[in-house]
Amino acid sequence: MSDPTQLSLTALAQAIAKCKISSVEAVQACLDRIAEWQPKLNCFIRVEPEAAFKSAKAVDQALAKRRKLGPLAGVPLAHKDMYYRFGKVATCGSAIRRDWVADTTATALERLGAAGAVNLGTLNMAEFAFGPSGHNWHFGHCRNPWDPSRVTGGSSSGSGSAVAARLAFGALGSDTGGSIRMPAHFCGLAGIKPTTTRVSRAGAMPLSFTLDTVGTLTRTVEDSALMLRIVAGADSADPTASTRRVPDYLAECRKPAKGLRLAIPRKFFFDDLDPAVAKVMDAALAEFKRLGVKLVEVETPDMERVNAAAMLVINAEAATYHRNWMAKTPQLYSDQVRARLQTGMAVTAVQYLDAMRWRGQALREFLALFAKADAVLAPVYVKPTPTIAETDVGGSPNATAIIAAFTRLCRPINYLGLPALSVPGGFAHDMPIGFQLIGRPFDESTLFRLGAAYQRATDWHTRAPKAN
Numbered sequence: 001m002s003d004p005t006q007l008s009l010t011a012l013a014q015a016i017a018k019c020k021i022s023s024v025e026a027v028q029a030c031l032d033r034i035a036e037w038q039p040k041l042n043c044f045i046r047v048e049p050e051a052a053f054k055s056a057k058a059v060d061q062a063l064a065k066r067r068k069l070g071p072l073a074g075v076p077l078a079h080k081d082m083y084y085r086f087g088k089v090a091t092c093g094s095a096i097r098r099d100w101v102a103d104t105t106a107t108a109l110e111r112l113g114a115a116g117a118v119n120l121g122t123l124n125m126a127e128f129a130f131g132p133s134g135h136n137w138h139f140g141h142c143r144n145p146w147d148p149s150r151v152t153g154g155s156s157s158g159s160g161s162a163v164a165a166r167l168a169f170g171a172l173g174s175d176t177g178g179s180i181r182m183p184a185h186f187c188g189l190a191g192i193k194p195t196t197t198r199v200s201r202a203g204a205m206p207l208s209f210t211l212d213t214v215g216t217l218t219r220t221v222e223d224s225a226l227m228l229r230i231v232a233g234a235d236s237a238d239p240t241a242s243t244r245r246v247p248d249y250l251a252e253c254r255k256p257a258k259g260l261r262l263a264i265p266r267k268f269f270f271d272d273l274d275p276a277v278a279k280v281m282d283a284a285l286a287e288f289k290r291l292g293v294k295l296v297e298v299e300t301p302d303m304e305r306v307n308a309a310a311m312l313v314i315n316a317e318a319a320t321y322h323r324n325w326m327a328k329t330p331q332l333y334s335d336q337v338r339a340r341l342q343t344g345m346a347v348t349a350v351q352y353l354d355a356m357r358w359r360g361q362a363l364r365e366f367l368a369l370f371a372k373a374d375a376v377l378a379p380v381y382v383k384p385t386p387t388i389a390e391t392d393v394g395g396s397p398n399a400t401a402i403i404a405a406f407t408r409l410c411r412p413i414n415y416l417g418l419p420a421l422s423v424p425g426g427f428a429h430d431m432p433i434g435f436q437l438i439g440r441p442f443d444e445s446t447l448f449r450l451g452a453a454y455q456r457a458t459d460w461h462t463r464a465p466k467a468n
Contacts, residue, residue, distance in 0.1 A: 023074025178410025319344030
């Protein structure tokens with residue numbers, strides 16, 4: 001096989017299992033691309049070739065002996081540098097934890113390892129996962145492989161950049177206000193933010209303890225379904241992790257979308273769309289209609305209020321987690337993150353509790369949409385991809401407005417705790433544009449079914465950036 005990096009995660013896993021390609025060959029191909037692309041993209045914080053080759057050789061030797069291995073045996077992955085691995089530095093994209101060594105391993109990493117995945121290293125991210133653009137003033141800004149002058153989206157910036165550039169076949173991200181869906185949108189990937197408690201958060205850096213969600217970024221919807229099936233499920237190390245049965249998401253991807261109903265919430269989600277983005281949304285809706293999906297126009301509850309409540313919650317909870325460091329070493333934060341944490345410290349108990357108390361009512365009102373539909377389709381971001389320079393605002397007075405604009409269409413879904421899948425839907429000004437499919441609690445299956453059907457009918461997900 002001439003270039004294994006162009007395969008999807010699912011296809012590579014099958015090729016390795018059938019000994020059509022070795023894991024060592026796949027790792028070498030990824031490392032060769034990393035050597036070429038990393039200087040341009042800055043998507044890795046640490047590359048670990050020796051450990052990757054050791055794991056890959058072990059897989060190849062086991063397969064040669066016809067041993068049965070896990071579903072990701074030999075597949076090279078890399079992960080956002082906020083998932084702890086025992087004995088390894090986990091920087092969390094920060095100066096404060098630049099040399100911090102983890103004393104535990106994240107459950108999600110353990111499950112991927114048990115499935116046979118090979119780890120290539122750790123990926124760049126927004127500082128403490130508290131930034132939507134992909135900027136990082138400590139390790140350098142991560143760059144979009146489609147155009148390095150443009151943002152990747154954050155906070156899972158390295159995950160989006162590395163997977164899109166074909167440096168790794170998949171990556172863990174985290175989504176507290178859109179941090180998986182935005183990099184997926186800007187980099188042309190599938191990104192699943194599952195129901196909030198669907199995946200254990202044990203061993204993952206916390207930001208907002210009621211909003212944080214573990215998910216994945218991959219090249220295809222099927223890849224995301226496979227990875228989520230592996231990492232999801234109950235965990236004694238995280239009492240908040242759901243004990244619900246985890247479906248075979250990959251099998252759900254093979255079901256047709258015909259007969260499903262898709263809600264289109266024009267108000268709020270489609271307000272002020274750039275014409276180029278609107279064109280992509282219209283084309284996606286037309287494709288779903290051709291697939292036999294019924295499109296239903298719906299009215300949403302007051303999403304501006306949902307958005308405002310979500311902002312209160314994330315700011316207050318992040319400030320709670322960071323209060324000791326903010327008291328002792330505030331100078332170690334970037335200007336933007338420090339300013340956001342100071343805003344969170346100004347949130348009163350009454351404001352926070354009001355936002356939390358209203359959550360149930362807001363969820364009930366939004367779930368009423370599903371009386372008419374099986375999922376909701378919405379944009380991820382209203383404009384074409386901005387540049388790094390024009391969004392490099394640090395802690396300036398207009399930073400709050402820019403941050404709020406990035407996450408406006410994603411953050412409400414975190415507040416409601418619902419699953420959402422970002423899917424590549426086209427291009428605007430030579431940059432990828434995605435849409436998000438939003439589902440009922442714990443109904444990731446329907447999202448995968450819709451997303452996979454769309455990808456069987458289109459080729460946006462097969463397009464890859466080219467080296468300059």
